[in-house]
Amino acid sequence: MEIDSTGRKAVVTGSTAGIGRAIAEGLARAGASVVINGRREDRVAATLRELHALFPKGEFVGVVADLATPEGAAELFARVPDADILVNNVGTGRPKPFFDIADKEWIDLFELNVMSGVRASRHYASGMAKRGWGRVVFISSESALAIPKDMIDYAMTKTAQLAIARGLAEEVGGTGVTVNSVLPGPTNSEIMSGWMKAAAEAQGITQEEAKQQFLKTLRPTTLLNRFTTTEEVANLVVYVCSEQASGTTGTSLRVDGGVVRTIA
Template identity: 50%
Template sequence: MKIDLSGKRALVTASTGGIGLAIAKGLAEAGAEVVINGRSQQSVDDTLTRLAGELPGAVLSGIAADLGSAQGSDALVGSAGAIDILVNNAGIYGLQDFFDTDDALWDQYWHTNVMSGVRLSRALLPAMVEKGWGRVVFISSESGRNIPADMIHYGVSKTAQLALSRGLAKRVAGSGVTVNSVLPGPTLSDGLAAMLQEEVQRSGQSLEAVAADFVMAHRPTSVIQRAASTEEVANMVVYICSLQASATTGAAVRVDGGVVDDIV
């Protein structure tokens, strides 16, 4: 299978690092023009420089916008232009006991993790439907199905993304536009690497080995028994965005290493 996204224009939110950066790179490698997004102009510029060096000839641009507010989403839409592929990757996470999680934190997670995708999809989907082709992908999480007791607020926001993507797929049914969610499990992103760095230094083990121990301690149902790489998650997203994935819509596609213990 050769995935060719030449002539398609993709917007990947929160794509200056981690899973978002890997997705942006994967889409660019497949021939898509890619719009990078980050919260600061410096992070966007640094990412564009990095990708230009790694992918000579790729067509790249960038927009700085904080998607935790309606104003940030409006600014991104106003500058993005026509988009064929929207990857709603922007999100925040963090440990917090339910009884210590106040309304302000719930609102922050809701606006960043859920409403950013609502706002961008509402703005960009109609043009895709009019053209008769488009892809929208929400980067959810296995935590949307396997709600973590130590960050319920995060899990709820990720469950909401699953409902949103399924509803949007039905709303644009028959249009040639697909809407799906991808559910990563424990992934060796920049955030996880930073969190584990102290243990790497203390133990003398590799980052991958420490991450595997972390996965088995906190997600013992993992079948692969390690953290996934950001590239492994990106590979699934690139496929979901491809022409070949035209019969996959309204789906919640897992890249969780088998953490969610069911057969569906």
Template identity: 55%
Template sequence: MNIDLSSRHAVVTGSTAGIGLAIATGLAAAGAHVVVTGRTQARVDEAIATIAAQVPGAKLTGVAGDLGTREGAEKLIAQVADTDILVNNLGIFEPKGFFDIDDDEWQRFFDVNVLSGVRLSRHYAQGMAKRGWGRIQFISSESGVQIPAEMVHYGVTKTAQLGVSRGLAETLAGTGVTVNAILPGPTLSEGVGEFFGKIAAEKGISLEQVEKDFIADHRPTSLIKRLATVDEVASLSVYLASEQASATTGAAVRVDGGVVRSIV
């Protein structure tokens, strides 16, 4: 399958590391002009350099700002008025017991994980619909289907993304714009790697052992018995951004290693 996005522009939020960086790299490799976003200019510049090194001739633009805020979204929209592909990847996570999560923390997770995508989708989807073509993705999680007891607030925001994604797909029915949610399972992103690194240092064990223990203790239903790579998640995102995926919309597509025990 030859995926050609050379005539398309894409915005990937939270794309300076992890899954977002892998998606931005994959879209650039498929020919898209990619807007890389992150909180600081230094991180954005570093990500652009990383992608350019992997994809010679990549068409890249960078916008720095906190997209978890209204002001950050307005800044991005002011600099990038339209796009063909929007990947709402920005997200935060933190293991914390339910009784230790206060109101401010709940609000912060909702602002970053949910409202960031709502604001940008509300703007960019209208232009896509007028042009008759577009792709919107929400990077949700298997945690939105199986709420993890160790971070209920994170799981709830990922469930909310599924609702927004399906509702927006219904809103855009017949316009040529597809809206889908991607549900990664445990993935070895930069953030997860750092978290596992702390555990490895505290326990005096290897990262490989931490990963093995995590799967055994917290995701025993995994069929691949390992964490996914960011590139494995990005491959699904690039496909859903393509012309070939034009009949896939309103879907929650899993790349979870079989963690969710469901046949649909």
């Protein structure tokens, strides 16, 4: 199967590092023009330079905007009024005991992880439906299904994404627009690598040992027995954004290394 997204414009939020960066590269490799987004101008500029070096004939636009705010979303929409593909990737999380999470932390995380995707989908998916083709993907997490007790706030936002994606798929059903969620498991992303580095330094072990310890204690059901790569996650996303995935909508697709022990 050869995926060709030539002529499609893709917006990938939070795409200067980690899974978002890998998705941007994967879509560019498939021929799409890609909009890079991040909160820091230096990181957006660096990502654009890297992608231009990899794909000299590629088309890229960089938008510096904080999508956790309505103002940031408005900046993105002003710079990029329409798109054929939207990947709602921007988000974050951190381990913290439930009883220590303040109200503002819940709200701030919801604004970034959930409302960014709500605003972007509301803006771009309506245009996709009018044109008769489009792809919307929410980057959720296996934590949406297997709630980790040390990241309940994060899991809540990821479960919310599943509900939004399914509901939006119902809304645009029959228009040629598909809406899906992709659920990564433990991945060698920038955020996770930072956590593993800190854990390794605190315990005087290697990062690989820290990863194995994480898997054994917190994700013992893994079937891969390793973290997935950002490219492995991106591969599934690039497919879901393709013409070949026209029959897949309203569903959640896992690339979690088998962590979630369900068959549905």
